[in-house]
Amino acid sequence: MTRSHRALATATGLLALTLAPLAVSAPQADAPTMTGKGFTVTASRFRALPAGKAKGAGTEVQAIGNVKLVSDRGTATAPRVDFLLAAGQRLDRATAAGPVHFVAKLAAKKGSPNPEPTATFSGQTFTYTRAKDQSVLSGGVQVEARLGDGSTLTGSSDQAVLNHATGEARFQGHASVTKFDATTKAAVFTLRNLESLTVNLKDGTIEGLPPSGSQVEANVTTPQKPKSKG
Amino acid sequence: MTVAHQVAGCSATGSGPGGRRHRRPRGPKEWRTLARAVPLCLLPLSILGCGGGRPEPQGSERQEPAGASAVVTQKNSVTTQYDAQGKPLWTASAQRLTLRRSSKTAEMAGATCKLYSNGALAWSCRAARLLANQETQKLTLLGGVTGRSADGTRSFVASSATWDAASGQIAANQGATFDLGGVKLSGGALQVNTKDGSWSMTGQPPAARSSGQGGSSEARGAGQ
Helix, strand or coil: CCHHHHHHHHHHHHHHHHHHHHHHHCCCCCCCEEEEECEEEECCEEEECCHHHCCCCCEEEEEEEEEEEEECCEEEEEEEEEEEECCCCEEEEEEEEEEEEEEEECCCCCCCCCCCCEEEEEEEEEEEECCCCEEEEEEEEEEEEECCCCCEEEEEEEEEEEECCCCEEEEEEEEEEEEECCCCCCEEEEEEEEEEEEEECCCCCECCCCCCCCCCCCCCCCCCCHHHHC | CCHHHHHHHCCCCCCHHHHHCCCCCCCCCCEEEEECCCCCCCCCHHHHCCCCCCCCCCCCEEECCCCCCCEEEEEEEEEEEECCCCCEEEEEEEEEEEEECCCCEEEEEEEEEEEEECCEEEEEEEEEEEEEECCCCEEEEEEEEEEEECCCCCEEEEEEEEEECCCCEEEEEEEEEEECCCCEEEEEEEEEECCCCCEEEECCCHHHCCCCCCCHHHHHCCCC
16 A cells, blocks of 8 residues: 555545534434425424314424424424424424424615624524514523624523514513624623513613623623613 | 225226215225226126126236135226224225235325225325225325315325324334424424324434434324
8 A cells, every 4th residue: 555545545534534423413214204385394204183283273283302393483393393294285383392492584675784683582482473573482591692782692491582573582480681783793781680670682782781782881780670771 | 894895895987986985894994996987897706706797907907826815906996995893994995906815905006095984084185006905904005195174274295105094103214394374393203193184294313323422212103
């Protein structure tokens, strides 16, 4: 074996080792897929209960195992998601259990520094309701968001309610958030242990606080309501 | 009860399309083969045990020598199997039917079948080939299989499928497509129950996957 052969073999081995983890985490090419108006779901298994055991109107479908729901409202992953499909086969409701991750897709106003704000939520349960156009996460909710004003935000709460139309995320129960400046990346302020806190992910404003970018007070750590900040 | 007896128990008539209608069975698990093709003649008594006076097949039917290996072929047939209460389990019309006496099986080419649940039509299916086993009450559909529920809300496409009359379970192969009237499921093995309306679609079992990700236990438990 020549030196070039050995080099090639080594490079190939390294490449294989590098790609091996990717192969493990790659989406299942053979996973069943459910496709409807404005949404796609992949899971290890789908099933529908016998007709007599369905709870309400519409078609109830359970997705089990590595469930990934992709819709125009975002992407949710969970071990199990129950769907209610309405007449016309739109997704009326999705309820996820287990560790849930939800990446919300939002649209900022024109001219915003970040035209496509995103927010990554994690929690124990997740419910999307089309009638209200909102997603509710609960159970040790964590959030990381890139807001419409270019800043970033991290936070936690017992529950988070995201209104997809307005972009408002309401954090309830032991809500704490820290906002970071768009350019300096430094913490602009921290609000901790609030009963309720509402952040508009589209424009980066926080209810009761001046618009993002204007530093209010760095590292506010005492429990207090945001309105007292105004 | 042999296949030949089943055939003998059937009413072989030149009924045309009207031959699809059901007739009262003469005994449990009875098959009826109703030839739609024009004039059918009597099948020889030595093989079929039919009463005399019936028309014999003219070109559309052929049978091999009597005995355990006797085979009867028939064109444009309609076959029905009934349950013990006399309710139809399934009805199949085919361009060509081959009855194998020894194995109590029937093989049909260009088949359209109707699957019943408690005597009521539940699903209709088509396939290039259909294998029916009288004893096990199972149908195997092969080649370009399509199915549609009686209410028209569900349909599937698969390359092969089986139906168990006892459990009412349709099991379609991996890669089946299931349509819920706008919402489509694809890429897995499909199971639909013609009795209670439940269904499931499952990915390949973990042993067949290279990724080895979770959800394997659910995949194994698909057969409900």
